[in-house]
Amino acid sequence: MKLKMPGRVKWLAIAAVAVVVVLVMGNRDRSEEPAAVGPLDEVAKTTCDGFAEDYPDAKSRTARLALADRTATASSRTDNEAVEDRAGGLGRTAGDDTEWKAAAEALLKACRDSGWVEG
Structure with a gap:
């Protein structure tokens, strides 16, 4: 027995599948993979300097x-994706000592990996 879908239903089903594929493929970019290290431009350097200076207090x-x-505000204009991403995520960790230290170290590592030298 062969089932025949009406034309409109068939196109709606195809459109629904296409939407699901687009949504799944679009969410791949939001994975937990670290952002690529970019150049240590002046904005990234200023962000790293300011954070390192104020972090102990x-x-x-x-x-x-x-x-x-x-x-996060200081890093918003940098071309360095790693520094910008790490700076943008700091606020979510402010309430927990362990998470805050890990996020701070991740930002400082992104700074160092970009060529930043503390001092």
Whole structure:
């Protein structure tokens, strides 16, 4: 027995499958893979310098959120994707000591991997 779909239903099914494929393929870019290290442009250098200088004093959640905000704002114009991504994620970790330290180290590593030297 052969089932025959009406033309309109068939095209709707094809469109639905296409939408699902596009959504699945689009979410691949948001994986947990580290961003590529980019150039240490002046914006990235300023971001790294400012964060490294203020990081030791950011002990409370409030201080960490303020530093995360300043760092994300400073990094928003860099061409260095790794520094920008790590700076943008700092605020989510401000409430937990372990997560904050890990995020801070990830940002500083992205800075160093780009050629930044603390000092």
